[in-house]
Amino acid sequence: MSSTSRTETGEERDALSATDLGDAADRLSTAPKDDGGDSRGVGEPAGGPVLGVIGWLRWFWRQLTSMRVALILLFLLSLGAIPGSLIPQNSVNDLKVQDFKAAHETLAPIYDRLQLFDVYSSVWFSAIYILLFVSLIGCIVPRSWQFVGQLRSRPPGAPGRLTRLPAYTAWRTDAAPEQVRETARTLLAKRRFRAHTVGDAVAAEKGYLREVGNLAFHIALIVMLVAFAVGQLLKSEGGKLMVEGTGFSNTLTHYDDFKSGSLFTTDELVPFSISLDEFTGTYEKTGPQRGTPRTFKADVTYSQDDGKEHKAVIEVNKPLVIDGTKVYLLSHGYAPVVTVKDGRGKVVFNGAVPLLPIDDKVSSTGAIKVMDGYRDKDGKRDQLGFAAFFVPTYGGKGSGQMFSQFPGLEFPVLNVGAYHGSLGVDSGLPQNVYQLDTRKMTPFKDADGNVLKKSLLPGETLELPDGAGSITFEKEVMEWASFQISQQPGNGWALGGAIAAIAGLAASLFIHRRRVWVRARTGEDGVTVVEMAALGRSESARLPEELADLAATLHAEAPTATPDPSDAENAENAENAENAENAENAGNTGNTGNTGNTGNSQDTEDPVDTSAEGAEK
Amino acid sequence: MTLAAATNENLAGISNVLIYSAMAVYTLAFLAHIAEWVFGSRSKVGRTAAALTTDADAARSAAGPVVQTRAGGTAVLERPKVVTRSAAGQRDVPDGPGAHGGTEKGDLYGRIAVSLTVLAFLIQAAGVLARALSVQRAPWGNMYEFSITFSTVAVGAYLGFLAAKKNIRWMGLVLVATVLADLGIATTWLYTESDQLVPALHSYWLWIHVSTAIFCGAVFYLGAVGTLLYLFRDSYEAKLARGGNPGGFARSVLERLPSAASLDKFAYRVNAAVFPLWTFTIIAGAIWAGDAWGRYWGWDAKEVWSFITWVAYAAYLHARATAGWKGRKAACLALIAFACWLFNYYGVNLFVNSLHGYAGV
Ligand code: HEM
Numbered sequence: 001m002s003s004t005s006r007t008e009t010g011e012e013r014d015a016l017s018a019t020d021l022g023d024a025a026d027r028l029s030t031a032p033k034d035d036g037g038d039s040r041g042v043g044e045p046a047g048g049p050v051l052g053v054i055g056w057l058r059w060f061w062r063q064l065t066s067m068r069v070a071l072i073l074l075f076l077l078s079l080g081a082i083p084g085s086l087i088p089q090n091s092v093n094d095l096k097v098q099d100f101k102a103a104h105e106t107l108a109p110i111y112d113r114l115q116l117f118d119v120y121s122s123v124w125f126s127a128i129y130i131l132l133f134v135s136l137i138g139c140i141v142p143r144s145w146q147f148v149g150q151l152r153s154r155p156p157g158a159p160g161r162l163t164r165l166p167a168y169t170a171w172r173t174d175a176a177p178e179q180v181r182e183t184a185r186t187l188l189a190k191r192r193f194r195a196h197t198v199g200d201a202v203a204a205e206k207g208y209l210r211e212v213g214n215l216a217f218h219i220a221l222i223v224m225l226v227a228f229a230v231g232q233l234l235k236s237e238g239g240k241l242m243v244e245g246t247g248f249s250n251t252l253t254h255y256d257d258f259k260s261g262s263l264f265t266t267d268e269l270v271p272f273s274i275s276l277d278e279f280t281g282t283y284e285k286t287g288p289q290r291g292t293p294r295t296f297k298a299d300v301t302y303s304q305d306d307g308k309e310h311k312a313v314i315e316v317n318k319p320l321v322i323d324g325t326k327v328y329l330l331s332h333g334y335a336p337v338v339t340v341k342d343g344r345g346k347v348v349f350n351g352a353v354p355l356l357p358i359d360d361k362v363s364s365t366g367a368i369k370v371m372d373g374y375r376d377k378d379g380k381r382d383q384l385g386f387a388a389f390f391v392p393t394y395g396g397k398g399s400g401q402m403f404s405q406f407p408g409l410e411f412p413v414l415n416v417g418a419y420h421g422s423l424g425v426d427s428g429l430p431q432n433v434y435q436l437d438t439r440k441m442t443p444f445k446d447a448d449g450n451v452l453k454k455s456l457l458p459g460e461t462l463e464l465p466d467g468a469g470s471i472t473f474e475k476e477v478m479e480w481a482s483f484q485i486s487q488q489p490g491n492g493w494a495l496g497g498a499i500a501a502i503a504g505l506a507a508s509l510f511i512h513r514r515r516v517w518v519r520a521r522t523g524e525d526g527v528t529v530v531e532m533a534a535l536g537r538s539e540s541a542r543l544p545e546e547l548a549d550l551a552a553t554l555h556a557e558a559p560t561a562t563p564d565p566s567d568a569e570n571a572e573n574a575e576n577a578e579n580a581e582n583a584e585n586a587g588n589t590g591n592t593g594n595t596g597n598t599g600n601s602q603d604t605e606d607p608v609d610t611s612a613e614g615a616e617k
Numbered sequence: 618m619t620l621a622a623a624t625n626e627n628l629a630g631i632s633n634v635l636i637y638s639a640m641a642v643y644t645l646a647f648l649a650h651i652a653e654w655v656f657g658s659r660s661k662v663g664r665t666a667a668a669l670t671t672d673a674d675a676a677r678s679a680a681g682p683v684v685q686t687r688a689g690g691t692a693v694l695e696r697p698k699v700v701t702r703s704a705a706g707q708r709d710v711p712d713g714p715g716a717h718g719g720t721e722k723g724d725l726y727g728r729i730a731v732s733l734t735v736l737a738f739l740i741q742a743a744g745v746l747a748r749a750l751s752v753q754r755a756p757w758g759n760m761y762e763f764s765i766t767f768s769t770v771a772v773g774a775y776l777g778f779l780a781a782k783k784n785i786r787w788m789g790l791v792l793v794a795t796v797l798a799d800l801g802i803a804t805t806w807l808y809t810e811s812d813q814l815v816p817a818l819h820s821y822w823l824w825i826h827v828s829t830a831i832f833c834g835a836v837f838y839l840g841a842v843g844t845l846l847y848l849f850r851d852s853y854e855a856k857l858a859r860g861g862n863p864g865g866f867a868r869s870v871l872e873r874l875p876s877a878a879s880l881d882k883f884a885y886r887v888n889a890a891v892f893p894l895w896t897f898t899i900i901a902g903a904i905w906a907g908d909a910w911g912r913y914w915g916w917d918a919k920e921v922w923s924f925i926t927w928v929a930y931a932a933y934l935h936a937r938a939t940a941g942w943k944g945r946k947a948a949c950l951a952l953i954a955f956a957c958w959l960f961n962y963y964g965v966n967l968f969v970n971s972l973h974g975y976a977g978v
Contacts, residue, residue: 031938067935067938067939067940068939068941068942070935071932071935071936071939071942074928074931074932074935075928075929075932075950077928078924078925078928078929078932078957081921081924081925081928082921082925084916084921085916085918085921085922085925085965086918089916091915091916092915092916092917119916120916166701167699167700167701168699168700168701169697169698169699169700170697171697228914237911287810288810289810316909317820317822317905317908317909318908319908319911326911328910328911330911484911486911486912491907491913494913495904498900498903501896502893502896502897502900505892505893505896506893509889509890509892509893509934510890532697543701544699544701547699548697548698548699551697551699552697555697560697
């Protein structure tokens with residue numbers, strides 16, 4: 001056999017079916033036989049200038065739905081996903097994108113043009129996966145029809161020479177051929193093969209679920225994609241920061257920030273309200289990982305339409321789910337309680353001021369704004385603003401370190417810088433609550449003429465000059481937690497698709513579709529010859545084992561004929577015997593020269609047990 | 618809070634000692650494997666590449682035989698013997714004898730190597746267990762812990778194959794060498810004190826997602842070794858079939874490996890068997906991300922590379938079903954896919970900024 005050279009062109013299975021086996025391997029799967037795309041397809045337009053638009057479309061469609069193009073598209077998809085992991089992405093972290101743009105002035109515009117900051121929503125990436133999915137649909141539909149056809153038809157009859165098949169066995173028996181065939185048919189049917197008798201042989205097939213699994217897997221991929229797309233269009237996602245003791249109700253106006261898909265409408269917001277009762281954070285206290293967070297948990301109370309209050313705990317990995325809307329714990333920080341009084345001692349502000357962490361030890365900054373109610377010493381209306389810097393654990397005087405040493409509240413210090421004037425909140429422009437816009441404000445001055453600043457311990461007060469009032473850092477520091485409230489319909493479908501995909505994949509990869517033929521006919525000497533052979537879609541170690549098992553069972557019903565010395569002269573058998581010896585040799589060549597090597601058979605065995613010995617137990 | 622106290626310093630220390638001991642024993646196994654190969658090269662089989670071609674011819678002429686089994690005695694019921702034949706177009710080359718090359722001494726050293734590997738595996742597994750007990754959690758909180766678990770699982774899978782009487786001892790040397798490399802990297806560069814987890818890792822999904830991820834990686838690794846050796850062995854066989862004359866090294870080493878067809882089949886089986894589990898791993902990760910970060914899929918670097926790895930393996934499986942792509946091209950895809958897995962592990966953790974990077978490396 002000149003088979004070795006054929007390996008390079010990789011058409012072995014097709015060659016097998018074409019030359020030796022007739023249509024034995026026909027319809028054993030719904031995978032395209034030959035990736036015709038090139039031979040038929042490319043040839044056509046080249047050869048025929050008459051090809052119209054339709055012809056070209058057809059050709060294009062055939063290319064697109066060929067396995068080869070599917071393969072290339074898959075490869076492109078993985079290639080195309082790479083830049084998104086190396087270049088900062090807007091969708092993941094737009095701050096990093098800004099940094100990158102600032103750092104690479106020449107590169108950034110090029111990247112921008114290539115949509116490299118938005119790889120996963122870029123035109124080219126979308127093109128790849130849309131083509132892939134079109135290809136997928138174009139592949140699934142015909143394959144499904146083909147499969148339905150296969151289910152309705154019956155396995156093809158036995159090929160002329162069963163000896164050509166990957167697994168083969170034969171023996172002679174005294175039982176009548178019809179009887180053997182009938183026994184074989186019932187035996188195969190009992191093992192849930194689809195079996196029928198064609199001519200002198202029984203043809204049987206099993207493992208159709210493989211195809212079902214494969215089709216289910218590919219369909220599930222489409223379901224997942226559609227579910228994901230629908231989810232993106234209809235989803236909503238908003239953030240809300242709550243200080244301990246405050247609450248929120250799920251309406252658009254109450255969000256700090258809000259994003260939604262293009263088909264989202266506000267009616268889709270589930271009505272509920274929620275309040276943060278207490279936030280607890282614990283941190284590693286000692287060791288090299290001192291300061292690493294250990295637990296974050298938020299105790300909340302929520303209620304829905306019926307007004308009933310429920311208590312719940314939200315942790316980092318455990319969102320609260322209210323009617324499909326998920327409330328996630330995102331981050332946390334401190335909100336020192338401060339009191340601001342005017343010159344006459346009237347309290348003009350009292351409350352917890354949430355500050356934003358700037359490092360992982362929760363050094364925080366923010367602003368304390370007194371918008372109304374404040375009058376200066378002359379009784380004139382004015383506004384006060386304090387730039388605030390807070391550390392939960394101060395390093396101590398002389399440590400030279402103003403940043404926090406530890407994320408837990410061990411030695412809290414609040415530093416404030418005092419201003420008065422216009423906070424700029426009336427200008428109508430949206431204003432960042434955590435930043436003090438000092439453009440229209442005048443700082444209070446200390447003795448040296450600098451901005452009046454002071455680090456306060458809990459309970460301490462900073463007196464503003466000239467009886468302008470005071471600010472007190474109360475002995476209380478609240479914590480705040482921010483939550484992400486999101487809903488994304490279609491998750492159920494995506495999950496269902498994912499489970500179906502895994503199940504289908506497992507069926508597709510672990511179930512073997514195979515055919516078995518049992519031929520029984522009267523030999524030249526009048527004795528019945530039983531031949532059995534099996535063919536699988538993919539080569540499987542189990543194929544010969546299964547055949548051996550079937551053969552043994554059938555053999556019990558139709559045992560080997562009593563030996564007749566004249567048989568040895570039978571020409572066919574003599575040849576067979578010789579071949580058998582060769583086969584033995586071939587199977588054992590690994591052992592040649594392996595003298596005295598005992599008990600080591602697993603090493604010389606074929607790793608996948610396809611050898612004849614493997615099948616024999 | 619006194620969570621830190623939960624870290625049992627003693628056990629953590631014991632774990633370290635065990636890991637170092639395992640490395641020592643693996644080193645001995647490595648040396649034994651070397652001895653196996655060296656003694657094996659003295660075998661007659663090892664020296665006669667020409668013999669292989671004739672064997673191959675013999676095998677080919679055996680194609681299509683009929684085996685008739687007759688009951689020799691009167692009442693003996695023998696099973697009919699099944700004869701197998703590889704697919705048309707594949708070389709009917711028999712498997713090589715293995716590293717020992719059929720020599721008694723080589724075989725002895727091979728067995729010693731396997732025994733040492735078993736011992737080292739037990740010690741290493743105990744080391745992983747001690748590490749887990751020292752922190753009372755799954756031992757997969759950082760790269761050091763991933764690495765030591767990873768090679769434990771790889772060796773475990775290899776020993777599992779051996780126990781199931783699969784022909785896989787040819788992999789011993791390469792495997793033990795990489796395990797040593799892996800442990801070396803883990804102990805020198807990735808070492809992290811035994812400690813508690815950050816809150817984002819507190820979830821039962823850690824058990825599900827990370828354990829399957831490590832398992833998949835370890836078994837994909839075995840598949841990748843099979844694939845790589847397949848490529849070498851395949852060109853060797855192709856050269857012989859063309860009547861070429863492979864170099865002495867190829868003759869001595871490649872000859873002793875299983876046939877290209879066997880290696881290819883092994884690699885395919887392993888990769889195909891793990892692929893659904895890898896799919897599950899990614900989905901489990903997405904569900905966890907949904908709980909932890911409020912989105913199932915956010916194209917974080919780790920997610921991207923898991924996806925790339927998955928698509929690459931899918932491409933490999935497709936390639937095997939596509940005319941003109943089977944064999945060597947498909948094998949290259951499989952290697953690319955494994956390289957993606959490796960990059961996802963080392964590259965993303967060390968060089969790329971990722972949400973997954975909180976694990977203290
Ligand atoms: C979305 C991208 C796709 C992915 C992730 C994917 C994945 C897979 C996987 C993992 C297998 C292996 C299962 C097995 O061997 O039975 C497979 C098989 C198969 N795929 Fe796809 N596929 C995709 C798209 C396509 C497309 C576009 C086509 C059609 C052109 C296609 C046709 C097939 C066929 C025919 C098989 C069966 C091969 C066989 O029976 O051996 N797939 N696919």
